[in-house]
Amino acid sequence: MGEGSGSPQRALCRNSTGFSILPSRGTSSLVRARLTAALDLPGRTGARGPISSTLVSTRVTVVGIGADGWAGLTEAARSLVDGAAVVLGGERHLAMLPDVPDQIRESWPSPLVEGLPAMLEKFEGHDVVALASGDPLVSGIATTLVDLLGKDAVTVVPALSSVALARARMRWSAESTEVVTLVGRDPRTVARSLAPGLRLLVLSSDGATPGEVAALLTAAGYGGSPMTVLSDLGSEAEARADGVAATWRDQASPPLNVVAVELVSSGARPLGFVAGLPEDAFQHDGQITKRDVRASALARLAPVPGQLMWDVGAGAGSVGIEWLRAHPTCRAIAIESREDRAARIATNASTLGVPALQVVTGRAPEVLAGLEPPNAIFVGGGATEPGLVDACWDALLPGGRLVIHGVTLETEALLAQRYAVLGGELTRLHVEHAAPIGTFTGWTPARAIMQWAVTKADA
Numbered sequence: 192m193g194e195g196s197g198s199p200q201r202a203l204c205r206n207s208t209g210f211s212i213l214p215s216r217g218t219s220s221l222v223r224a225r226l227t228a229a230l231d232l233p234g235r236t237g238a239r240g241p242i243s244s245t246l247v248s249t250r251v252t253v254v255g256i257g258a259d260g261w262a263g264l265t266e267a268a269r270s271l272v273d274g275a276a277v278v279l280g281g282e283r284h285l286a287m288l289p290d291v292p293d294q295i296r297e298s299w300p301s302p303l304v305e306g307l308p309a310m311l312e313k314f315e316g317h318d319v320v321a322l323a324s325g326d327p328l329v330s331g332i333a334t335t336l337v338d339l340l341g342k343d344a345v346t347v348v349p350a351l352s353s354v355a356l357a358r359a360r361m362r363w364s365a366e367s368t369e370v371v372t373l374v375g376r377d378p379r380t381v382a383r384s385l386a387p388g389l390r391l392l393v394l395s396s397d398g399a400t401p402g403e404v405a406a407l408l409t410a411a412g413y414g415g416s417p418m419t420v421l422s423d424l425g426s427e428a429e430a431r432a433d434g435v436a437a438t439w440r441d442q443a444s445p446p447l448n449v450v451a452v453e454l455v456s457s458g459a460r461p462l463g464f465v466a467g468l469p470e471d472a473f474q475h476d477g478q479i480t481k482r483d484v485r486a487s488a489l490a491r492l493a494p495v496p497g498q499l500m501w502d503v504g505a506g507a508g509s510v511g512i513e514w515l516r517a518h519p520t521c522r523a524i525a526i527e528s529r530e531d532r533a534a535r536i537a538t539n540a541s542t543l544g545v546p547a548l549q550v551v552t553g554r555a556p557e558v559l560a561g562l563e564p565p566n567a568i569f570v571g572g573g574a575t576e577p578g579l580v581d582a583c584w585d586a587l588l589p590g591g592r593l594v595i596h597g598v599t600l601e602t603e604a605l606l607a608q609r610y611a612v613l614g615g616e617l618t619r620l621h622v623e624h625a626a627p628i629g630t631f632t633g634w635t636p637a638r639a640i641m642q643w644a645v646t647k648a649d650a
Contacts, residue, residue, distance in 0.1 A: 249311040251279075251340065253321045253333040255350030258426030258447070260287035268348055272322075277314045280322030299332075307339070324447075325425075326352035330374040330394055356424040357392050357449040360431070368392055376547075378403040383516055383544025385411055385454060386461055393450040398443035401450050405439035408452070412459025422448040462543070466490065466513050473539045475507035478532065480571050480596070483622045484640050488569055488594045489513055491616070491644035496520045498566035503555050503583065504528075504573045508536030508548065514567075515545035522547070524562060528554040556582035564588050570595040574602050580609060589649045597641045606643040615645025 254271055257263045264272070272278060272288065277295045285296050295314075300306025311319075326349040327333030336345045354370055357363075371384055372394040381404055384391055393404055401420045408416050414437030422430045422445035430445065436452070462468055467486035470479055480488065488510060492500060494517035502511035505525035514523050525540075525548055527533045533552040540548035551558060556579045568583045574595050587593055593615075597603050610617045619641050623634040 249315045250344045251319045252346040253327040254348045257350045275320035276317040277319045284322035330372045361451050379541045379546045387456040389454045391452040395448045398446045401444045405436040408436040415455040415457045417453050419451040420444050473507045478506035492567045500567040501565045503570045510569045524549045526551045567592045587647050591647045594644045603641045618642045
């Protein structure tokens, strides 16, 4: 249950259990909405948080168990499992336990999201233990249960995590290693972390993940990177396979595996983690916020972990993409009226390691209705569209940041008027680049950009 556990249901949205977590049509609308919010599914409309205790109020102790099974548990952990009236877990975990008379044991329902509330309600009032692989809070079921029931209803007893075991096998320090989870996530998420010399531990979704990672590294110019697949860590079946990304054999690995990568660039241009990627890092048709003014806008948008940004009139999607690259938990919606540009935005997001960018095709302000209220909004063009600025300001959450760029006299007049009413910061950005002038070199100015940045007062 987590730490790289896999499932053949790769086409479905999954959490760390490997089961489908897509709300089914048979689930009530209230349960579906609450579960979608609590499990942090794409497209959710509410804030992440526990479901009401009137829906599920069972208390659960989550016990981590390693691949070495019952023998690897501490005496305290064994006592918890032995003394529980009910034990929940995957079939693999339940098979590791010795018999306990009269103890109820049930495997997780599939799909999980549909059956989990009913399962927990059924055992309300009982001492319930749930089993999870290793550290239950590393891409594990404990995270789902905490989000579902609230932290006070869940106790976590971790075992040694697959991350710790993998670092021990590789002799890599925690300080020199970045962990990337692909459990229930798009493999292209790895692209966000590509940098020469960086060490990655990739938590696999299943046995196909190592091959996908190798192909992605090779395509991105990191084909010379050494790769190690560590499978069934801590068990008698533990195995290790070493190779190089560019020549990695396209075959399935054991489903429980962690991929260790030392990133070596094969001529790839490093892309930084601060705002201001070069324009040619994106596919575009000229409609792109240039890197210098983009860096200025993002400095004022101030990406914060877990917060949501709207990129209105996204063009190539550069601002939303760089917002997402600032932190793995940042979220963004790109709004673009043209379908060809919307498709290009999705391609750029995947290439740059943030495939979770949500792209909405339609014309603002009409298409903004019904979207989740954001913490920040960027408007790179079209601010003079009737009602657009008001719609953005009204949708912005308290404490949210709004940044609008303008190049026309009409937009400048609008921004100056709003600045006079709402305050904030009004800036004109002039950027010049060196370019040939005959046999000499001179400065070529770009169009001046008026930038209005304002923060909405807290409620």
